[in-house]
Amino acid sequence: MSLPATVFSADVLKIDAARISADLEGKVRDIVLERLNRKGVVIAISGGIDSSVVAALCLKALGPARVLGLMLPEADSSPDSLHFANLLAQSLGLRTQVEDIAGILISAGCYQRRDDAIRRVIPQYTAAYKCKIVLPDQVNGSAYPIFSVVVESPLGERTKARLTLDAYLGVVAATNFKQRTRKMMEYYYADLFNYAVAGTPNRLEYDQGFFVKSGDGAADLKPIAHLYKTQVYQLAAYLGIPQEIQKRPPTTDTYPLDQSQEEFYFPLSYDRMDLCLYAKNHGLQPEEVAPVVALTAQQVARVYHVIDRTRSATRYLHRLPVLSEKVPEVPDDL
Amino acid sequence: MALKDELRQFVTDNFMYGKPYEGFADDDSFIERGIMDSTAVMELVAYLEKRYRIAFDDKDLSPDNLDSVNRLVRFVKSRVQSDFTGACDAGRIALRT
Numbered sequence: 001m002s003l004p005a006t007v008f009s010a011d012v013l014k015i016d017a018a019r020i021s022a023d024l025e026g027k028v029r030d031i032v033l034e035r036l037n038r039k040g041v042v043i044a045i046s047g048g049i050d051s052s053v054v055a056a057l058c059l060k061a062l063g064p065a066r067v068l069g070l071m072l073p074e075a076d077s078s079p080d081s082l083h084f085a086n087l088l089a090q091s092l093g094l095r096t097q098v099e100d101i102a103g104i105l106i107s108a109g110c111y112q113r114r115d116d117a118i119r120r121v122i123p124q125y126t127a128a129y130k131c132k133i134v135l136p137d138q139v140n141g142s143a144y145p146i147f148s149v150v151v152e153s154p155l156g157e158r159t160k161a162r163l164t165l166d167a168y169l170g171v172v173a174a175t176n177f178k179q180r181t182r183k184m185m186e187y188y189y190a191d192l193f194n195y196a197v198a199g200t201p202n203r204l205e206y207d208q209g210f211f212v213k214s215g216d217g218a219a220d221l222k223p224i225a226h227l228y229k230t231q232v233y234q235l236a237a238y239l240g241i242p243q244e245i246q247k248r249p250p251t252t253d254t255y256p257l258d259q260s261q262e263e264f265y266f267p268l269s270y271d272r273m274d275l276c277l278y279a280k281n282h283g284l285q286p287e288e289v290a291p292v293v294a295l296t297a298q299q300v301a302r303v304y305h306v307i308d309r310t311r312s313a314t315r316y317l318h319r320l321p322v323l324s325e326k327v328p329e330v331p332d333d334l
Numbered sequence: 335m336a337l338k339d340e341l342r343q344f345v346t347d348n349f350m351y352g353k354p355y356e357g358f359a360d361d362d363s364f365i366e367r368g369i370m371d372s373t374a375v376m377e378l379v380a381y382l383e384k385r386y387r388i389a390f391d392d393k394d395l396s397p398d399n400l401d402s403v404n405r406l407v408r409f410v411k412s413r414v415q416s417d418f419t420g421a422c423d424a425g426r427i428a429l430r431t
Contacts, residue, residue: 136392144395145372146379162392165376313371 008288010271012278013230017238020231021057024223028061031196031221038196038220040066042189044182045096046253047084049245050200053232054223056239058198059092068189069096072182074105076256084245091242097189101181110177117170118149121161128154130256133163133171138267138306139299145306147171152257175254179215196220202229204273208307209314210265217317228274267306268293276303341406344381349374360403375400382406388413 032038041058045051058067071085082098089096105111111127118125125131130152136143148162149171163171186197199219201211206225211217224232229250236246250270252259266273272293279289279300286300293300320332335343338360349369350358364370370378378400382388388410399409 136395142396142398143392144375144397144400146376146395148392162390162395163376165373165380168376169373309365309371312368 025061040195043198045069045085047081052241054200069094071098075102113174120167132255132257132259134263176212179212209317213317229270230274
């Protein structure tokens, strides 16, 4: 059902942070202690806003003795990530453990496989270079979302080349080792302490499949998956997350070159994506949305199309294993 | 084989897994019909590059050029020389549909 045109504004995403926090604390307690029958929670903290808010909520819900923060840097991680994660831990009184996963990734050939894939389109690329993959502009044109790789030589020269299918799949498959190795570590600690693993996607990420299957997409609970990122920031302010973390621009922290989420995945900044996603979910026409997000109606229509297309393409990531025949003694929703 | 038939065959064999497509019109959008996603488009581009020796600019990678059988035919015809008959690596094709 469409909302009246006069209702739609940036205020649609305002929340009562105190009430939402209290509600989520109760739900985390119930999910972890009752439904999952676990003693506590493991959370991978990246120094970003989402994992910071999840950590703070879990601490309020369960107490510091039942929450463990894991820091999982690798060779391409920004030093800022560890800095901000430590800042969060000190500020909240969060117990932490650091596990550098670079050795595991090297042994698995993560970096080598990725670099080999890049060399299919940029033969001069070496391990001394830096790289990232980027999408074309999805708002001002109708180009297909076909990735290019951007590399920077040790002398600072940048080269960009469109990825062929095999090169693209090679880069993605190799890079996905990172998220899956982190999840392996999270479940190691979960098994060690009989804890549950908390995932940290916000609604935009969850809806749009911005995660790796069996990587950061795997978890026992996802406390903020229903909250728009804009709302996660409001919770962060209420929960007293350090200002430096609140001000840190969202980043993928996956490739050696700095890469924004807009370059890699979303056509707009998170605040405008949230509003477009909200508007689409509530049946608003692009003409009603355009002035609020400072776009034309045509551009909003393109963003709507990207949302639909991405939902369809990432449905696979959300699927549970498909059984040839149901096993009725094991229900789908335990 | 006529160009349209050859392109239709490629789409059917690679993205419809050989299923009959009688309900699939030449003007139907591959994206809207759920036949292709972005990785399928990359596969299509690789095919066009190899089969018809088309060099793609980034601006060519648009649904306007690639998102239906008829659009593919128009795009390939615009990029392949009118006297192209024997230079391809898989035999002759007829550009007239």
